[in-house]
Amino acid sequence: MVIKIIANFVRRIFSGMFKGKRELSLGFYGPPNAGKTTLANKICKDWTGEEIGKVSKIPHETRAVQFKEKVEIDFKGKKLTFKLVDTPGIATKIDYEDFMKFKMKKRDAQKRAKQATQGVVDAIKWLDDMDAVIVVIDATKNPYSQVNITIIGNLVARKIPVLIIANKVDLRKADVKKVEAAFPEYDVVGISAKKGKNMEEFYESAFRLAKKA
Amino acid sequence: MVKKIRKIKGFTIQFLPYTEIENLKSGERIRKLLNVVLKGIIVILQGRLTIEEEARLIEDTMAMVEHVKNFKGVELAVLNPNSNNLGLVGKMKHGLAKALGAQEAITIIGPASIVREMKRDPKKIEILMNR
Numbered sequence: 203m204v205i206k207i208i209a210n211f212v213r214r215i216f217s218g219m220f221k222g223k224r225e226l227s228l229g230f231y232g233p234p235n236a237g238k239t240t241l242a243n244k245i246c247k248d249w250t251g252e253e254i255g256k257v258s259k260i261p262h263e264t265r266a267v268q269f270k271e272k273v274e275i276d277f278k279g280k281k282l283t284f285k286l287v288d289t290p291g292i293a294t295k296i297d298y299e300d301f302m303k304f305k306m307k308k309r310d311a312q313k314r315a316k317q318a319t320q321g322v323v324d325a326i327k328w329l330d331d332m333d334a335v336i337v338v339i340d341a342t343k344n345p346y347s348q349v350n351i352t353i354i355g356n357l358v359a360r361k362i363p364v365l366i367i368a369n370k371v372d373l374r375k376a377d378v379k380k381v382e383a384a385f386p387e388y389d390v391v392g393i394s395a396k397k398g399k400n401m402e403e404f405y406e407s408a409f410r411l412a413k414k415a
Numbered sequence: 416m417v418k419k420i421r422k423i424k425g426f427t428i429q430f431l432p433y434t435e436i437e438n439l440k441s442g443e444r445i446r447k448l449l450n451v452v453l454k455g456i457i458v459i460l461q462g463r464l465t466i467e468e469e470a471r472l473i474e475d476t477m478a479m480v481e482h483v484k485n486f487k488g489v490e491l492a493v494l495n496p497n498s499n500n501l502g503l504v505g506k507m508k509h510g511l512a513k514a515l516g517a518q519e520a521i522t523i524i525g526p527a528s529i530v531r532e533m534k535r536d537p538k539k540i541e542i543l544m545n546r
Contacts, residue, residue, distance in 0.1 A: 348535065
């Protein structure tokens with residue numbers, strides 16, 4: 203673990219010398235159904251015209267880490283090239299019966315649960331390979347969940363810059379202030395990835411984040 | 416109309432002093448905690464795991480969900496007192512107590528089959544049980 207952190211730190215120091223030439227690995231982390239893939243899709247659509255993955259109302263739709271390389275963002279005259287890394291939602295429990303509530307057959311639900319557990323393990327393993335991370339939180343839910351705290355704590359321990367996105371601000375129950383109060387030491391941007399709301403502020407913050415990487 | 420209160424099935428809580436895990440390696444700590452949870456017991460640990468151990472706890476839990484029949488995972492919450500609001504003397508007291516090895520945090524880990532949700536805010540944790 204310590205060796206991994208040091209190796210990651212050294213890699214980032216060296217690659218920092220060649221800033222501008224390289225592609226930044228930008229990870230999307232968070233609990234299931236927070237809108238990680240929706241946001242990654244929005245960015246990909248805006249700058250490449252293609253999507254990164256499928257979205258669904260059923261939790262754990264993303265069960266394997268998925269990428270989009272060479273996503274060049276040209277925002278207000280500044281250019282940056284990212285490798286977007288969309289990760290499966292991190293959870294502490296997975297019950298196949300929860301998927302059956304969405305009219306899924308038992309065998310399919312069990313398969314989905316098995317893939318989802320592996321997805322969580324992979325997402326955590328990938329933390330070490332990120333240059334910067336966007337933590338996507340559903341702003342209609344309690345931000346103080348231990349999963350959010352554990353993800354952010356692990357990023358800080360690895361010295362990886364973090365931007366927190368309070369997603370789903372188009373919904374009435376969304377409370378960006380509560381997310382800000384939960385994480386006062388971090389940049390928090392309220393957006394709706396689905397409706398494309400407040401994306402300007404998002405891109406500005408993403409560029410600030412990239413500078414720290 | 417009188418509402419009927421449904422009875423909760425029995426459950427067991429185990430309090431674990433930090434000294435029980437203090438000298439264990441990371442993997443052993445996590446195994447010790449998960450072994451208790453696998454028996455259907457809610458663990459209240461004095462103190463907390465390191466942040467890296469918390470991530471590993473999630474990884475190991477997911478591996479167990481895949482391999483242990485009827486195990487659905489855990490509910491996890493850590494309550495860590497915020498010393499930012501304390502005065503200078505209070506902060507000094509806190510710092511001294513910490514330096515002497517006092518454990519201020521509380522970690523609660525419960526099996527997801529028994530604990531439905533742990534509602535956490537900065538000041539308290541509420542444990543909602545499955546009926």
